[in-house]
Amino acid sequence: EPEVTQTPSHQVTQMGQEVILRCVPISNHLYFYWYRQILGQKVEFLVSFYNNEISEKSEIFDDQFSVERPDGSNFTLKIRSTKLEDSAMYFCASSRGLGETQYFGPGTRLLVL
């Protein structure tokens, strides 16, 4: 069964450093999403992406964040200058169509020191 994959599974970085989180969505899916979950809190929407453009973004997704689909398979989330409060689990998701089921990857646990 096809699944969303994410790398790395864990990332530790120093405050102020740039990180890139990588995702490989399900191959025939067209819509891509990033969510994050701070420990003990809700899963929160960050951004949705379609046709090489951001479709929607939350207040969390400020200028420090960017997303890219650099090739036909990868979908990345970049945090330019990490803050302590960026420590969270980051989930990538994809869906075949706009109103269709979103399938989540296993997540990347980011720890900013």
Add this chain to the structure above:
Amino acid sequence: QKEVEQDPGPLSVPEGAIVSLNCTYSNSAFQYFMWYRQYSRKGPELLMYTYSSGNKEDGRFTAQVDKSSKYISLFIRDSQPSDSATYLCATKANAGGTSYGKLTFGQGTILTVHP
């Protein structure tokens, strides 16, 4: 008022019990309702996806939606230790317009089914 509210529990039940998990939501624009299961340190896994008010059954799981009360439920029959996980309700507005599929999640309810 939070958009989606869910009692975080924890909820502990004996094996074989019927489990009832609930969420309320405040935004009338929410039209799609989902239940995800999340095991520790894993991604959410879709269990149920509903649109209409009423019940939807899949094996031991029944999702119930009452749009008039803005209330959604998940029932698990004959609960098993393997059902122990965090259960997340999620909602979504109609696709199109200003909505591009953003899911809004509840806090999650931690469920433990003990043998």
